[in-house]
Structures are given as structure tokens and as C-alpha cells.
Amino acid sequence: MTKTPLMIRSEAVAGGAARLLGLLALALALGGCAALANPNPRDPLEPLNRGVSQFNEGVDSVVLRPVATVYRQNVPPIIRTGVANFFGNISDAWSFVNSLLQFKLQDAGENLTRVSMNTFMGLGGILDVASGFNIERHREDFGQTLGRWGVPAGPYIVLPFFGPSTLRDTLALPIDRRLDLVQRIDAHGWRNTAYTLRAVDQRSNLLRASSVLDGAALDKYSFTRDAHLQRRRAEIFEKEEPPAPPAQPGEGAEPARGAQPAAPGGAQPAVPSGSPPPAAPAR
Amino acid sequence: MNRRFLGRLAAMLLALSALPGLVPAAWAADEAPDALIKRLSDEVLNATRGDKSIQAGDLTKVMALVDSKIMPNVNFQRMTAAAVGPAWRQATPEQQKRLQEEFKVLLVRTYSGALAQVNDETVTVKPLRAAPTDAELVVRTEVRGRGDPIQLDYRLEKTPGQGAGWKIYNLNVLGVWLVETYRSQFAQEINAKGLDGLIAALADRNKANRKG
Numbered sequence: 001m002t003k004t005p006l007m008i009r010s011e012a013v014a015g016g017a018a019r020l021l022g023l024l025a026l027a028l029a030l031g032g033c034a035a036l037a038n039p040n041p042r043d044p045l046e047p048l049n050r051g052v053s054q055f056n057e058g059v060d061s062v063v064l065r066p067v068a069t070v071y072r073q074n075v076p077p078i079i080r081t082g083v084a085n086f087f088g089n090i091s092d093a094w095s096f097v098n099s100l101l102q103f104k105l106q107d108a109g110e111n112l113t114r115v116s117m118n119t120f121m122g123l124g125g126i127l128d129v130a131s132g133f134n135i136e137r138h139r140e141d142f143g144q145t146l147g148r149w150g151v152p153a154g155p156y157i158v159l160p161f162f163g164p165s166t167l168r169d170t171l172a173l174p175i176d177r178r179l180d181l182v183q184r185i186d187a188h189g190w191r192n193t194a195y196t197l198r199a200v201d202q203r204s205n206l207l208r209a210s211s212v213l214d215g216a217a218l219d220k221y222s223f224t225r226d227a228h229l230q231r232r233r234a235e236i237f238e239k240e241e242p243p244a245p246p247a248q249p250g251e252g253a254e255p256a257r258g259a260q261p262a263a264p265g266g267a268q269p270a271v272p273s274g275s276p277p278p279a280a281p282a283r
Numbered sequence: 284m285n286r287r288f289l290g291r292l293a294a295m296l297l298a299l300s301a302l303p304g305l306v307p308a309a310w311a312a313d314e315a316p317d318a319l320i321k322r323l324s325d326e327v328l329n330a331t332r333g334d335k336s337i338q339a340g341d342l343t344k345v346m347a348l349v350d351s352k353i354m355p356n357v358n359f360q361r362m363t364a365a366a367v368g369p370a371w372r373q374a375t376p377e378q379q380k381r382l383q384e385e386f387k388v389l390l391v392r393t394y395s396g397a398l399a400q401v402n403d404e405t406v407t408v409k410p411l412r413a414a415p416t417d418a419e420l421v422v423r424t425e426v427r428g429r430g431d432p433i434q435l436d437y438r439l440e441k442t443p444g445q446g447a448g449w450k451i452y453n454l455n456v457l458g459v460w461l462v463e464t465y466r467s468q469f470a471q472e473i474n475a476k477g478l479d480g481l482i483a484a485l486a487d488r489n490k491a492n493r494k495g
Contacts, residue, residue, distance in 0.1 A: 040467075137431065205430065208400045215492045216393040218468045218484050226467055227459045234434075234458020 006188075042156055043225060049158040053221050056163060060203075065210075068203035082126040084205065087198045089118045089125030090181045091139070097179075098140035102148045107138035139235070142176050143169035147236040156225055164228040314447045316439045317411045319356065320422045324406040326352055327398065337399050345395035353394075358440060358450040359387055365452070366465040367481075370473050378478055385485035386465075392492050404428035406435075417441075433457060 040046060072080070096111035114130040114137055122129040131137075146168050147153065154167025162173070177183065182198065185191040217223035314322070330348055331337050337345050363383045364371045374382065404426050413420035418441045426433040436455035442448060454461040472481040 139431070212393060212396045212400075215396055215488075216389070218488055219471055222467055222471060223464060226464045230459040230464070231457055 004188075042229060044155050045157060049156060049225075050221055052158040052160055053224075055160060056158065059161065064199065064203050065207070068200050068207055071200050072204040072207060080201070080204070081128075083197060083201050085118070085122070085128040086125045087201060088128070088137070089115060089122070092118070092137055093181060094176070094179060095138060095140040098142060098145045099138055101145045102140065104138070104140075107140070110135050111138055111140075141169075141172070143172040143232075144236050146172055147232075153229070153232065156229060164224055166229070166232065169232070314449070315411075316413075316420060316449045317408050317422050319439075319447050319449055320424060320437055321406070321408045323353060323356060324408075324424065328401060328404065328406060331398050331401055332403070342392065342395050342399060345398050346391050349391050349395050349398070354387070354391070355446055356449070356451055358442070358452045359383055361440070361450075361452045362386070362390075362462055365462045366469050367473075367478075368466055368470060370478055374478055378482065381482050382478075382485070385482060385489060388489045389485060389492075390461075392489070402428060 043049060092111050092115045096108055096115060099105075099108035099111055113135050117130040117133070117135070118125045118128060121127075143166075151168050153169070157165050157167055157170050159165050159170060159173075165173070182191060182194045185194060213223065214220065327348060330352075331345060334344070360383060363379075363386050366386065367374070367382060371379065371382075405428070407425050407427065409423040409425065411420070411422060420439060422437045422439060424435045424437070426435055434455070434457055437451050438453035438455075439449040439451055442450045452462075469481055472484045476483070
């Protein structure tokens with residue numbers, strides 16, 4: 001379709017913003033590279049990631065969180081539920097495709113049932129009829145599919161706006177987005193409204209969780225990173241025995257850690273990152 | 284029926300009557316771990332559900348509840364030692380005591396904050412997959428309410444004779460093990476500022492939470 005001047009200009013702005021972000025990232029990387037004394041093997045880009053995290057926190061506290069709070073406080077719950085159901089339905093469709101790709105046939109069947117029930121009997125997804133019948137949703141995305149197929153996660157990466165991710169999931173993101181049904185909405189204005197509404201909806205559902213996180217963490221960045229990586233692994237290997245937490249020490253005695261020097265200046269214990277569960281392929 | 288037969292019968296019965304004492308004795312005085320978790324979860328949820336002051340954000344009641352009902356069933360020293368890591372062995376008893384106290388306040392507050400969000404959630408305990416002789420096991424539960432179910436797992440160790448016979452020493456929420464996550468948090472602080480720095484960081488976090 002021909003591009004309107006508005007579209008061309010907004011693409012140019014987006015391109016410019018991307019380039020600016022790239023420069024910012026590069027500056028942060030160069031500036032921060034020397035700073036880290038104890039690099040974490042799962043997070044070799046830590047200085048860069050911390051910078052981007054801070055940027056995201058800024059955007060979140062200035063823009064997203066206030067909007068999500070207003071949304072949560074002023075929009076009646078029934079409408080918010082409808083919005084959440086609508087976008088949930090769209091994500092269920094993509095989950096269906098991914099469960100197929102992972103050969104999780106029962107999950108795929110349930111996702112498909114959910115999508116059909118909610119679309120046809122639930123006013124296009126606004127009513128979550130399927131949950132009333134106890135048909136569970138099984139969230140899957142392309143990053144999980146790749147993980148299941150054995151692609152290792154790679155280093156932890158924090159993406160601007162999108163937040164915590166890994167190299168594998170970042171590479172999977174364009175596929176998730178290209179096949180995102182919201183992408184199919186042709187009218188540019190409606191599509192942006194849909195993206196915004198979905199972001200606000202998701203953020204408002206996480207408001208409570210983020211406030212608990214704020215109080216629980218000594219260092220929000222590393223807490224978020226470790227939680228994200230563990231959560232991701234759990235999502236991929238969900239049905240199997242939960243991976244035993246690596247090297248559970250008794251009272252500090254840790255034979256599994258081998259020659260870990262007890263000196264305070266010694267390397268940060270990197271065991272939680274380095275020891276994948278024995279039964280699982282490289283994550 | 285001659286006497287020898289009766290004698291043998293009596294001996295057999297005597298032997299058999301001793302057996303039931305052996306197997307359930309391991310569990311008789313102590314509660315089964317999944318029953319313990321179910322009981323604790325139900326008690327806590329029933330107490331917090333529908334309480335207006337809790338939902339308004341007043342955490343004092345929830346914290347008192349967590350302290351009285353849940354804490355006695357947690358092996359807090361093991362949790363703290365595991366989270367602190369190798370430096371625990373080098374800590375003085377005074378430092379260990381302070382670490383435990385501050386960590387406990389942090390966890391109780393975090394857990395209470397999460398509990399305060401509960402409305403109509405119910406907890407289902409999944410079937411236990413462990414041999415009766417296991418000294419450590421995992422109890423898996425699921426919290427269902429609005430939105431996706433939340434997976435909540437507990438690691439318990441057998442403590443025959445103490446309390447309910449089992450104590451919690453690790454917690455997993457949505458696939459994230461608590462002790463592991465705090466271990467790297469603590470390691471960061473210890474590497475930067477030593478054990479005293481860690482204690483100070485914990486104390487600061489608790490102070491900030493009390494204010495906020």
C-alpha cells in the first residue's frame with residue numbers, strides 16, 4: 001500500500017530514534033566496560049544492560065506507570081477484563097502455533113479450543129468463555145519454542161522498552177511481532193491505539209507485582225535479571241521436574257562449588273548461572 | 284487346634300502388632316508435608332481474604348499473621364546461611380544473628396505484601412512425588428485466581444519431633460527459587476562491601492520499606 005506522508009515521517013522518526021538509541025547504547029557500553037570487577041558469566045553485557053534498565057525505569061516511571069495507574073483506577077474492572085481477554089485471545093492464537101511447533105499436542109489442542117470458543121462465543125475474544133469451562137491457557141512464544149528445540153539462551157540482554165530478554169529471545173522477537181495479529185490491523189491509527197492499549201493493560205496487571213519487587217530487592221537490576229532467567233527456564237521446561245536449585249548448601253559448606261576461594265575478593269559465585277539441570281539441553 | 288499352632292499364631296500376631304508401630308511412627312507424630320502446606324496456605328488465605336484493612340494496604344496485621352503462623356515452620360537459619368553462601372562460615376555469631384533478623388524482616392514484609400494482593404485465590408496442592416523415607420522434598424502448589432495460575436513450590440526438610448515435623452527452607456514462585464535469587468544479591472553486596480556492608484544494605488532496605 002502507498003505510504004502516506006505521515007507514515008513516512010513516523011518511520012523516519014522511528015529510524016532516527018533507533019539510531020540514537022544505538023549510539024546511546026554504544027556510549028554506555030564503551031563507558032561502562034571497564035567498570036565491572038566481577039563479571040557474571042550469564043550477563044557479559046552487564047554495564048550496557050544496567051544502562052538500558054535505567055532508561056527503561058525512567059520511561060516506566062514517567063510515562064507507563066502513571067498511565068497504567070490511571071487506567072487501573074478509572075476504568076471499570078469489567079472493561080479492563082474485556083481488554084485483557086481480547087489481547088489474551090490474540091496471544092492464545094500465537095501460543096497455539098508455538099505449542100504445535102513444540103509438539104505439545106494437548107496444550108495445542110487446548111489453546112485452539114480456547115481461541116475458537118472465545119472468538120465465536122465470546123464476542124471476538126472479549127469474553128473469556130473458555131476459562132469458565134476450565135480450559136487452561138498455555139502461554140508459548142517463539143523464544144520458548146527455540147529453547148525447546150535446544151537453542152541456548154545466550155547472554156542476558158535488556159532491550160529498550162521491551163525489557164529483560166536473552167539473545168535467543170531477542171532474535172525471536174521479530175518473528176513474534178511479525179506474526180502478531182495486531183500487526184495485521186491495516187489502519188495505522190487503530191494499530192497504534194491497539195499497541196498502546198495492550199501495553200497499558202499489561203503494565204496495569206503488573207502494577208502490584210512491581211511494587212512487591214521494589215520492596216524485595218536489594219539491587220533491582222540483578223534481582224530482575226536472575227528472576228527473569230529462572231522464570232524463562234521454568235517456562236520452557238515447565239512440565240518436567242522443576243530443575244533443582246544448583247548446589248543447595250547446608251550451612252555454607254558447598255562441596256559442589258569445588259575450588260571456590262573463600263577470600264572476600266574472590267570471584268562472585270557463578271554457580272547458579274553455570275550449572276544447567278542435568279536432564280535438560282543447554283538452555 | 285494344638286498348642287504349638289496356637290503358640291505360633293500368638294507369635295505371629297505379636298510380630299504383626301509391632302509392625303504398624305514402625306511405619307506410621309515416622310509420620311504419626313508429624314504431619315505429612317503436603318497436608319502441612321495445605322493447612323498453612325488455607326489458614327493464611329482465610330485470615331487475609333476479605334479483610335478490608337489488609338486490602339487497603341495495612342501490612343501490620345498480615346505480618347503478625349505470617350510471623351505467628353508461617354515462621355515457626357521455616358528453617359530460617361538454613362535459608363539465611365544458604366543465601367549468604369561461603370561467607371556465613373566466617374561470620375561472627377553476632378553477624379549471623381543480625382543477618383538472620385534483617386533477612387527475616389525483609390522476607391516477611393515481601394511475603395505479606397504479596398499476600399495482601401490476594402482476593403479470591405485458592406491454593407491447590409499437587410500430589411506429592413516423594414518416597415516416605417525422603418528427608419527433603421518439594422511440595423508443589425498452585426495459586427488460582429483471576430489471571431494465570433501461579434506456581435508456588437516449597438522445599439521442606441524433615442525435622443522429626445520439632446513443630447509439625449517438616450520445615451520450609453526454600454520457596455519457588457513462578458519458577459524462581461528465592462534462596463538462589465537472594466544468594467546472588469547478597470554475593471554482590473559482600474563482594475563490594477563485605478558482610479557488614481550486606482547487613483547495612485538489608486537494614487536500609489527494611490527501613491525504606493517501613494517508610495514507604
